Structures are given as structure tokens and as C-alpha cells.
Amino acid sequence: MGMIKRLDIPLIIQGHKLHSYFPDSKYSIRCNTLVWKGYLQPSELSSRYLIKVVYQREKHPNVYVLEPKALILAEGKTKLEHVYDSPKQHLCIYYKRAKEWDATKLIADTIIPWTSEWLLHYEYWVATGTWHGGGIH
Amino acid sequence: MLTQEENKQFSEILETLGETLDITETQYNAAVSSYKAVGEWLAKPESSLAPYKPEIRPQGSFMLGTMVRPVNEKDDLDIDLVCELTGKNPSWTQYHLKQVVGNRLKDNESYKKMLDEEGRRCWTLIYSNNANYHLDILPSLVCNGYNTVLEKAFSAKALSNDFDTLSIRITDKEQGNYFIDPVAENWMKSNPFGYAKWFFNEASIDFRKTIMLSESVNPVPKYQKEKLPLQRVVQILKRHRDMMFNGHEDKPISIIITTLATKAYKKETSIIDALISISINMENFIESRYDYDSGKFVKWIANPVNPEENYADKWVEHPQREMNFYKWIEQVKHDIPNILQQRGLQNICNEMKNPFGEQVITKTFSMLGERSFNLRQSGSMGMNTGSGILSSVGTVNTRPHNFHGND
Numbered sequence: 001m002g003m004i005k006r007l008d009i010p011l012i013i014q015g016h017k018l019h020s021y022f023p024d025s026k027y028s029i030r031c032n033t034l035v036w037k038g039y040l041q042p043s044e045l046s047s048r049y050l051i052k053v054v055y056q057r058e059k060h061p062n063v064y065v066l067e068p069k070a071l072i073l074a075e076g077k078t079k080l081e082h083v084y085d086s087p088k089q090h091l092c093i094y095y096k097r098a099k100e101w102d103a104t105k106l107i108a109d110t111i112i113p114w115t116s117e118w119l120l121h122y123e124y125w126v127a128t129g130t131w132h133g134g135g136i137h
Numbered sequence: 138m139l140t141q142e143e144n145k146q147f148s149e150i151l152e153t154l155g156e157t158l159d160i161t162e163t164q165y166n167a168a169v170s171s172y173k174a175v176g177e178w179l180a181k182p183e184s185s186l187a188p189y190k191p192e193i194r195p196q197g198s199f200m201l202g203t204m205v206r207p208v209n210e211k212d213d214l215d216i217d218l219v220c221e222l223t224g225k226n227p228s229w230t231q232y233h234l235k236q237v238v239g240n241r242l243k244d245n246e247s248y249k250k251m252l253d254e255e256g257r258r259c260w261t262l263i264y265s266n267n268a269n270y271h272l273d274i275l276p277s278l279v280c281n282g283y284n285t286v287l288e289k290a291f292s293a294k295a296l297s298n299d300f301d302t303l304s305i306r307i308t309d310k311e312q313g314n315y316f317i318d319p320v321a322e323n324w325m326k327s328n329p330f331g332y333a334k335w336f337f338n339e340a341s342i343d344f345r346k347t348i349m350l351s352e353s354v355n356p357v358p359k360y361q362k363e364k365l366p367l368q369r370v371v372q373i374l375k376r377h378r379d380m381m382f383n384g385h386e387d388k389p390i391s392i393i394i395t396t397l398a399t400k401a402y403k404k405e406t407s408i409i410d411a412l413i414s415i416s417i418n419m420e421n422f423i424e425s426r427y428d429y430d431s432g433k434f435v436k437w438i439a440n441p442v443n444p445e446e447n448y449a450d451k452w453v454e455h456p457q458r459e460m461n462f463y464k465w466i467e468q469v470k471h472d473i474p475n476i477l478q479q480r481g482l483q484n485i486c487n488e489m490k491n492p493f494g495e496q497v498i499t500k501t502f503s504m505l506g507e508r509s510f511n512l513r514q515s516g517s518m519g520m521n522t523g524s525g526i527l528s529s530v531g532t533v534n535t536r537p538h539n540f541h542g543n544d
Contacts, residue, residue, distance in 0.1 A: 021522040021533070040525030044142040045150075047481035072483070082540035092541035100538045113520040113535040116527055117513060120482075121540075124506030127486035128499045132506030134514070135540030 008103040011057060017108040018053075032057040037066070040112070042120035049119050053111060058103070060096060061111050063118075065089040071122065074129045081131045082118065093118050095136050139409070139477065142526075147409040147477065150485070154493065154501045155369035155408075158205045158376050160214060165360045168199070168216050168270050173357060175262065175272065178248070179220065184241050189222035191238075192284075193274070194356045196329035201336055202353070202361050203371040203395060208379045208494060213263070214270040219329060221279045221305065231308035231324055232316045235260075238276040257310050278306040278321050290334055291354045298338070300331030300442035330354060331442035339399045340367040342406055366411045367402045371395050373412060377469055377492050387457040389465050393438055393448050397422050400441070409477075416469045423449070468492075 011034045015027040018036045025038025034055040041048045050067035065071060071080060071089060079086035082093070093114040094100040101110055121133030139147065160168075176193035179186050197217030198204045204214065220238055229237075239260055242248045253261035259273045280286070286302055306324040309315065314323055333353055342365060352358050364372075374394050382388030397419035405411040424437040426447075435453055440446035452459040472492040479485045482502065489498045512518045512529060519531025527535065 022525075023523070042525060042527055043482065044140070044146045044526060044528075045480060045482060045485060046526075047484075082542070094538040095541050098539065109533055110536060110538070112525065113518075113527065113531075113533055114538050116520055116525040117509075117518075117535060118540060119525075120509055120527055121506060123482035124502055124509070126483035127502040128506065130503060130506075132503060132510055133540055134510050135542070137542035 014107050017106050021108045040116045042116045063091045063115050074126045082135055091118050144407055144409055148407045151408045153504050155372050157497045157501045158372050160204050162360045172218050172272055178245055179241055186241055189224055192221045194219050200333050200353050202368045205372050205375045208383050216270050217273050219275050219277050221277055223279055228319055230319050235276050235308040287354050303331040304328040328442045335441045336399055340365045342404055366408045369408050370411045370415055371398050380494055387461050389462045416473050420466050
């Protein structure tokens, strides 16, 4: 256990790395919780989305789309694809049980590109009515 | 107005749209083997045409690589072919030449059943429903050694623009001398291969691509999956026309769209640049010429390989066609900038559905979505820092993961 803990990346490093990738973004660390807010645009012709990542130490990071709210749904659909909570726009971007992410990984190098990819496939989903981004239901 | 990267992504969308509009390799190969079989039947030793070495070669959009699938998927593709005879019996008139080809087709029980009513210049073979195409066969007369002339003209090194040597003689039921004149020099001239040479000269953007030129006159050309920017733009414009005038007889005709687009093309390598400049400039290539017979100016869209032929000659009789052409080009000039100013792939997609058809646009964006997914799966997708933009050149590699289920 102890060894694994030592490999965990401290919140301050997670926050710093996020800010170095996205200099216009903001983050804060309070009560063992990192909150990052920044804009992501998944492709040259895509819209921009305001994203919030909430990461409490020893928990999984939670990713929300803050803007636009509410995200438009694909025609005939009643909720977003691959979310924990559609109204809260709380995204499911990786498979927890497969341990695709753990605290030894940088959020900036994993969660963020995955979020951008979610946004890209969100746009294709609204465009076509079909989710083309793969994943597990 | 567009950044280089935006331009690239729009071009990718239009390229994918072009792929969606194009006939499939399977359809293409089926059509080729059908007309090859017709050619072999015409050339059999026992055929009365055998001495004239009949050869079937594609012409028109099939040869130019600008075919588009019909808006209604149940409609047939028109495949335009030339049936070349080298020489003829000296006593034959246009009527005879047309009939010997028709009669030889009728000697074959299946072709006999497939033959449509005789056309003005062509014989049409209608294939079964699941083949979904028909062959328009234009009987024609070519000079001795025509094959060699063609090959030379279409070789990559050909510099001469002597299109006239490529012209052929055709039959036309509406010509006054149709039944009486055996002198081929008095028959109507047509130059589909001269036109094709002109088109490919204008369309080619580098030496490598001129391979397509020599391939195009091959009687059995290989399917070209990759297309030149001009070919894609012509496909996109024709589709826009088809959506706007589905089946209407006074729609702008393909030869006018192809000719004006080619004249307006300035060898742009990006599809989107080409589409923008062509849609703005193509109407400037419509001339006004004074017609001595009527004492009026008429609109003139010159055949590039025969300036005396006016592709817009029917506009005088059918003013609706001229009006429709200008209505169409105005609509293109409205739709293209409207699409280009959208941001958000879902919004771009949405604005493309009306002008190009909901089904093909949905398919286009589905293909793009799948391509992005495959790029990430292959490990080649990266994210740009600062923006979050994903592409094959992004610096932060997008590692394997799976989007998870709902709740």
C-alpha cells in the first residue's frame, strides 16, 4: 500500500501541469480537492466547452461540462451518452473497473484528452444520431 | 478568413462528402464488366462489325471521374459509352451505322430484351434492378489508328493541345442528312476525348496525378479512389444541383457545370479553396455573343474543344433553364459561405443537410466520427495543449480508454 501511495501524483503537481497545458485555465486546491476549470475545443471547427474537473485525493476525478448548459441532445434522444448524470453533464470518460486511470497518472495527459475526445464524439453524436466514439455500456 | 487548419478540416469534410457521393468500387467494376461484355459481343468474329474493330470506351462523367450517385438511390446511374468503329462500308449513312450496331445488339437474346427505345444518338441497355445502372452507347466512327492517337494525346508527356485530332463522327436522327449522306465528313462531330484531355489538363495539380490522364482513356480504366480537387468540386456542385432540381428537366446540365467549374479552377490544391473560388467565378465564363440570325445577344458557354459549340444553346428556346442556372449559382453562393461560418461539427453538419441531402451528410459525418475513433485506437491521436484540439499531430498522446456506460 505504502509504495503505491508514494507514486500518487500530488494535487499541486496535477494542478500545475493542467495550468501549464492550458495557461488560460484556473485551478484551486482546498480540503484535499483540486478543482480545475478550462476551455476545451475538440477540433479546429468545433465549439468551445467550459470544463470543470473535481479531483479529491484518493478518489476518481469527476468531469463536468459547465458551458454550454444544457448541451443539445441528438434528435430523438432524451439524455447524453456516456454520462453519470445527464442534467449535471457529468461525463463517464473511462472505465473504472479496468483501471484505465489511477492516481499515478497526470490528469492533464489522460482525463483531459479523453474529455476532449468525449466532446468530439458528442458533436458527431448530435450530428448523426449515433455515438461513434466506442466505449462500454 | 479561414485559418490553414480550419481550411484543412473543411476540406476533409468535403473530401469525405465526395467519397460518399461517388459510385462504389463494386458498382464501378460491375459497370465496367457489363460494357466489356458488350464490346466483346460486338467484336466477335461472326459479328458484321468485326471488320471495323468495334471498341467500347467510357466517356462523360464516368471517364472524368465526376459521377455522383442519384439522389433517389433507386434511380439508375447513366453510364455514357462510345462505341468506336474504325472505318465503315462506303455506302453507309448515319442511319446504317446506327442500325448495324443496334442489330448486332439485338442478335443477342439478353441484350435484345434490355434494349430501350432507340435514342436520338444512342442505344441504351437497361440492366436489372439490382445492377441499378444503364449503359448509353453512342455509335461512332473513328479514323484509322485512333487508339494510337488517343494514347499519344493522353500520355503524360503530351504537350500539344490539338484537340481536333481526337474528334469522332457520330450519328444523329435529327440531322437532315441522316438517311442520305454516306460522307462521314458531313456527319456531326463530337469530341468527348478531346474534352476529357482538356478537363484533365486543367484538373491536374502535379505530375504524379497525370497518371490519371492516361488511365482515363484506357477502355477498362481502373477505379480511382483518390480524386483531384476539381473532380470533388464538380461532384459536390452536381449533388447540390440534384438536390435543388431533383429530376426537373430545366435543371442546369452537368456539362455546363463541369465546363464552367473547370474554366474557373485555378489549380487550388485545397478542395475548399477550389469550391469557394469556383462558386464565385464560374458565371464569369458565360459569354454573350451576338447572334446574326436573331439579331440578339445570346448566352454562350463554349465547348472548350470546339468553341463554335454552345452548351447553352437551349437557353434561347427554354429561358427557364437560364433562370434556373442563375438561381442555382446564387443558392450555391449563399450555401457555401453559410456552411463555412458555422462552428461546432453538429452545426456544420446541420447546415449541410439541406443543400446536399440528409442521408449523405449523416453518412459523411459518421465516417468522420469513425475515422477519429480509429485514429485514437491506433494510438496516433494527440491533443494540442492550450486548445484541446485533437488530431494526428497533437502533442499529448491520447491513451487507450473506454467511455463508460450511462449510470
